[in-house]
Amino acid sequence: MRRPAGRGLAALLVGALALLLPPAAATGAEAPEKWTTSVFARVPSPGAPAYVHAHTNKRVYAGTYAAPDGQASKVFEWTRGGTLVRSWRVPGQDLDGAHGVQVAAQTRTGRLVVLDTTTSRVLTLDVRTGRWRTVATLPEGSVPNYATWAPGGLYVTDYGDGVVHRVTRRGKVTEWLRDPALDGVLGFGTTGIRYLPDERAFLLTQQTLSTGASLPTNGALLRVPLQGRAPGEVEVLWTSQPTDLPDGFGIGRRTGHVYVAMVGPTNRIAEIDPTTGEEVDSFPALPLVGENGSEIPFDSPCNATFLGKDVLVANQSAVQGDASHHAVLRVHVGERGLAPYLPRRATFR
Template sequence: MRKALAALAALLLAATATPASAAPREKWDTRVFSLVPSPGFPAYVHVHTNGRVYAGTYTNPGSSKPSKVFEWTRDGTLLRSWRVPGQHLDEDHGVQVANQTRRGRLVLLETSTRSVLTLDVRTGRFRRVATFPDGAVPNYASWGPGGALYVTDYGQGVIWRLPPGSHTPQRWFESPALEGATEFGTTGIRYRPGRRDFLITQGTVSDGTDSPTNGALYRLPVGAGGKPGAIETLWTSQPGDLPDGFGIGRSGHVYVALAGLANQLVELTATGEEVGRFPDVPLAGDNGSPIPFDTPCSATFLGRRVLVANQSAVQGDASHQAILDVYVGEPGRAPYLPRRARL
C-alpha cells in the first residue's frame, strides 16, 4: 500500500510540475510557427472556428506558379494545401484567405481575376462568388452590419460591400483618405459590433492631411440603415511604416503589422494612442527568433499570441517566408461572424 501511495504521489507531482518548455513567455517573445512552402509570400493568417490555421500565397512578379491555400494545426503542423484554380498566371496573382462563412467555408480574395472565392475545406471545392470591376485590387474583408461582406481595395479609395445573396459588389464608401500614394492603398479592416464601426488601416495617406509617406488607422462609424459616417483618423504612422493587417485584443488594443521599412509590430489603444513597438529598433526586424521580421503583413490572434505572416515582399527570401508566433500577453477578440455570414 505504501509503495502504491508513493507511486501515486510521484505521478501527481509529475502531472502538476511545469515543464521547462511550458515556462511563462514574456511579452513579444517570438517563435517560428511554420515555414511557408512554395510559392511563398504569405499574406493574412486566418484562425478558423474549426481550430485550424489558414493562409494564402502571392507570387514573384513574372512567376507562373499558381497560388496556394495552406492549412496548419494550432501547433504549426502543416496538414495540406490546395491550388487556386482559374488564375491569370501571366499576370501578378495572389490569394488572401480573408475570412470564413458561418458554415466554415474559407472566403478568398484573388487579385488577378479580382474575385471573391469560397473554398470548402471538407471537399476541396472552390466557387467564384463575385467579381470586382476593372482597377480593383481586393485586399482584406470583414463581415459587417446586415450580414454583408465589406472588402478593402488596395488600388482604389473604395470600401466594397457584398450584400447577402448578391454576386455584385457595391461601392459602399469612397474617400480621398483611402487613396494611397505610390500604389500603397487600403489594407486591413475589422468591424467592431459593440461600437458600430470599422477599423481600417491605410498604407499611405495621399489626401493632403499628412505626409504621403505616412500611413494611418481610421475609424469609420456605421449609422442608421447601414450607411457610413465620417471617417476619422485615430493614429498616424511614422514615414514608411506601411500599416497592414491587424488584430484586436480583449482590452481593445490594436496590434498592427508594419509591412514597410520599420519591420515592426505596433500596439495601439482603442482610441489610437501608440503604447509600444516591437522590436524597439526598427529596420532589421530582429525579434529574437531564428527568422527576423521581413515585411510582416498581419497580426491574427491565437490565444494570447498573434500569428504574423512574414512575406519578404522585397527581398523574396524563401527562408524568411513564414508564419511567426508573437506572444502579446492578452487574448484576442474573434472577428465578427454573424449568423448571416454566408456566400
C-alpha cells in the first residue's frame, strides 16, 4: 500500500514543480525567421555541387556537376550537421572534356542512384562497400538530369533532348514522354521531377519554353498525370520570370507548396502554390545579387531538398565559377517536406 502512495506523492511534486517552472517554449531558442540562410557545408574540389540528396540513413549526399579536365567527378557524404565524412571518385568517365554527376535518388536498399551527364549512364553506389555498378545507359547524346521512382521504374529527365526516359528494374530504357513543352531553348531543358503517389502525377520543372505560350526565356512548373503506365497531357501550372531557369525543387508537407531553386542569374528561390499557379513568396526580395544574409550568397542555386524544416540548396556557381561559392546552403522555410517516393520495388535487379 505504501508504493502507490509514494507514486502519488511524487506525481503531486512533479505537478507542483511544473507550475513553478516557465513554459518549455520559453526556455528553448526561438525558431529562426523564414528564409534564414546559413552555410551547411563547403564543397571541396572539384566543387560545383548538384542536387543534394537526404538519405534514409540520416546522411546527406551530393555529386559534382562539373569537373576540370583530368579530374574525376566525386560524390560527397556529410552528416546531417554538415560534417564531411567521406567521398568517392566516379569511375569510367571521359576526363578529357566536361563531365559531371548528379546524385538523383536512392534505392530501397540504400544504394545511391547517380546520373553521369557525359556518358549518359545510370549508376548505383553502395555506400557501405564503395562499389559502383552501371545499371542502364540512355541513348547516345542524352543528358540525364533528375530522377524519381514511380510505378514502372525510375523516370529520368533528359536535359538535352526534351524527353523523360523510363528505366525498368532490369535496366531497360524506353522513351516514356516526348512533348513540345519539354523542348527547351538554347539547350536549357527539362530539370527536376517528382512523382506524387496520392495524385498519380509527376511534377517537372522546365528551364525554358519553346511552345510560344510565353517568352522563350521563361521556365515553367509542369504536371503530367500517370495513366496506367502512360503519360497524360502536360499541363503548365506556373510560368517563371525571364532567365530564372527553374531547376530542382522540394514540396512542403503542410502547404503542398513547391520550393523551386532558380539556377539562372536571378539567383532566387520561389515558393509556388501548384493548385493556383500563384508564386506566393520569393527569396531574396532583391534578385540577381543573391544576397541571402549568409557568408555565401546564392550563386546558381540548383535545388531545394528538405531536411527538417529547412531546405538544402546546392550552390553551383555555374556562370561565375567561383570556388569559394561552391557550398550547400541551409535555408529555413518553416515546414517539413514530402519525402521522395520510395516504394518497396525501388531497386534494380
